[in-house]
Amino acid sequence: MALVVGVVAVFFPACGDAHTQGVTSDPRASSCASCHTTQADAWSSSRHAKSQGSPVFQALLPRVAAAWGDDARARCVSCHAPKHGGDDGIGCVSCHAASGNTGEGEGKLLVNLDAPVSGPFDDAIATPAHGSRRYDLLESPVLCGTCHQVTGPGLLYEPTLTEYRASPAAAGGRTCASCHMPAIDPGPIAAGSAGAEGRLRARVNHRFVGVDPPWDAPVDVRAEAAKDSAALLSSAIILDAVASADHGVDVTLTNDAGHAVPTGVTFLRRIWADVVFTDATGKQATHDAVVMLGAIPTSAGAPVALVTDADAVTPNVLAPGASMSVHVAPPSELSLPVSAVVRLRARAIDPGTLAALGLAALADQVPTHDVGTVHVVLR
Ligand code: HEC
Ligand code: HEC
Ligand code: HEC
Ligand code: HEC
Numbered sequence: 001m002a003l004v005v006g007v008v009a010v011f012f013p014a015c016g017d018a019h020t021q022g023v024t025s026d027p028r029a030s031s032c033a034s035c036h037t038t039q040a041d042a043w044s045s046s047r048h049a050k051s052q053g054s055p056v057f058q059a060l061l062p063r064v065a066a067a068w069g070d071d072a073r074a075r076c077v078s079c080h081a082p083k084h085g086g087d088d089g090i091g092c093v094s095c096h097a098a099s100g101n102t103g104e105g106e107g108k109l110l111v112n113l114d115a116p117v118s119g120p121f122d123d124a125i126a127t128p129a130h131g132s133r134r135y136d137l138l139e140s141p142v143l144c145g146t147c148h149q150v151t152g153p154g155l156l157y158e159p160t161l162t163e164y165r166a167s168p169a170a171a172g173g174r175t176c177a178s179c180h181m182p183a184i185d186p187g188p189i190a191a192g193s194a195g196a197e198g199r200l201r202a203r204v205n206h207r208f209v210g211v212d213p214p215w216d217a218p219v220d221v222r223a224e225a226a227k228d229s230a231a232l233l234s235s236a237i238i239l240d241a242v243a244s245a246d247h248g249v250d251v252t253l254t255n256d257a258g259h260a261v262p263t264g265v266t267f268l269r270r271i272w273a274d275v276v277f278t279d280a281t282g283k284q285a286t287h288d289a290v291v292m293l294g295a296i297p298t299s300a301g302a303p304v305a306l307v308t309d310a311d312a313v314t315p316n317v318l319a320p321g322a323s324m325s326v327h328v329a330p331p332s333e334l335s336l337p338v339s340a341v342v343r344l345r346a347r348a349i350d351p352g353t354l355a356a357l358g359l360a361a362l363a364d365q366v367p368t369h370d371v372g373t374v375h376v377v378l379r
């Protein structure tokens, strides 16, 4: 026993055992950032960094309290602002010091700052700031799913982890991180760690690209984020359109994502297809929203803008691996030959919902993404 301890002391004289020492530095992301600049720069423009500050989230809170009570409001805040390590949002230690959970979903995450940080490497290197170890939970969808699986309060229902488990992507070994944290060029992962050895490590993107806009960010940052979101959407929602026997169009959507499309707060999201028919004289007929995805809150059966005014929610999402088709009849006012352009579009938040929240002025910060276009000639 004494011999083993002696050996450890020789290898890690300054900081005890690299594999058992907890976080000795300030656990807030701002402190991790002093050494891990690449990860912190990316994370700071992610929704995780701002999970408490979104104007949509803030505008919903008083309505949640009025409709579903103060305990419901407290549950929203406890998941969006868990205060792990003192951060306002979902900080580095929310994932890198996560040790397990007290149950699936609902934000029941356990974070242990006395344990070494979890990383993806088998050959962890010691630093006085923290010990490091490889810990399987970090790369597992169970970590993400501890927060990305919500049942209540009120009518909230966000079964992303359940959807993921039933997806072809999960069966094929993809994880949440493999799609939402794609690999970037290998490089040093901490300031100074390139050092004498010139150590290059595999790295992943910490921007956690989704669909929500970076509120109030400079115009160039918003444009960059819009490009990333459009690329993510196009990667997995596949649009196809073919001429049908009656000279109309059959429009098909296929979901290649790792969960339903949309997932999460589906009552905010809208994904739809428009068809524009044009005849030889240039005359046009437009059919808007021939397909529309995104949950619809209803009260006594009629659609309402806000989930907090609803008594039910129609899910209206496309399951992972599934396809759906609609037939669009040819416009009778046009004569053949007619061409059709089918456009698939997506917006993170419906303008009607923004207006109902008193946030109409923010509508220009929510871009409409072009997700796919198909041209069809109807003979
Ligand atoms: C004083 C600088 C410093 C600070 C502060 C720091 N780290 Fe590190 N960290 C390092 C060094 C050095 C490495 C090892 C680099 C290597 O393996 O090339 C490392 C490695 C890591 C790894 C990879 C672990 C592995 O081997 O798989 C993670 C994850 C990590 N740190 C997270 C954090 C988090 C989270 C914080 C804030 C709580 C933090 N670090 C604060 C210097 C620091
Ligand atoms: C939502 C969870 C999550 C958050 C928040 C998060 N990380 Fe990570 N991080 C991961 C995962 C997962 C990996 C490993 C992915 C893989 O290799 O498959 C990782 C990898 C890393 C690595 C290894 C090198 C690399 O770039 O892949 C470092 C260092 C690191 N994170 C530091 C940080 C720091 C610093 C912060 C805060 C600024 C942070 N992480 C925030 C989940 C997170
Ligand atoms: C501690 C809770 C927690 C954990 C763990 C967590 N998330 Fe999140 N995540 C959130 C919250 C809360 C939001 C919403 C932030 C906001 O209000 O904008 C979010 C937002 C996101 C978004 C952005 C969605 C959008 O539409 O822009 C993506 C993508 C995401 N998370 C992926 C992941 C992945 C991948 C993991 C695992 C590696 C993970 N999350 C782990 C709580 C968490
Ligand atoms: C095969 C790749 C893939 C996997 C695996 C995957 N996602 Fe996604 N994710 C996407 C794509 C593509 C989108 C954009 C389409 C959409 O809006 O749903 C997306 C969107 C999201 C969003 C934004 C909300 C939305 O639907 O608009 C969140 C949050 C999210 N994913 C979380 C997760 C979590 C958590 C996991 C693991 C349980 C996961 N994803 C697994 C590809 C993937």
Ligand code: HEC
Pocket: 051, 054, 055, 056, 057, 060, 061, 064, 072, 073, 075, 076, 077, 079, 080, 105, 106, 107, 146, 147, 148, 149, 150, 152, 153, 154, 156, 210, 212, 263, 264, 265, 266
């Ligand atoms: C157990 C964790 C959890 C709870 C509880 C929770 N959320 Fe979320 N919330 C998330 C996650 C994860 C996302 C990211 C999913 C997505 O982007 O579709 C999210 C995204 C959102 C978004 C979109 C991003 C933003 O901030 O604008 C809003 C709005 C939101 N939640 C409001 C609420 C409200 C209101 C409540 C309480 C009624 C609530 N949430 C309760 C985990 C939670």
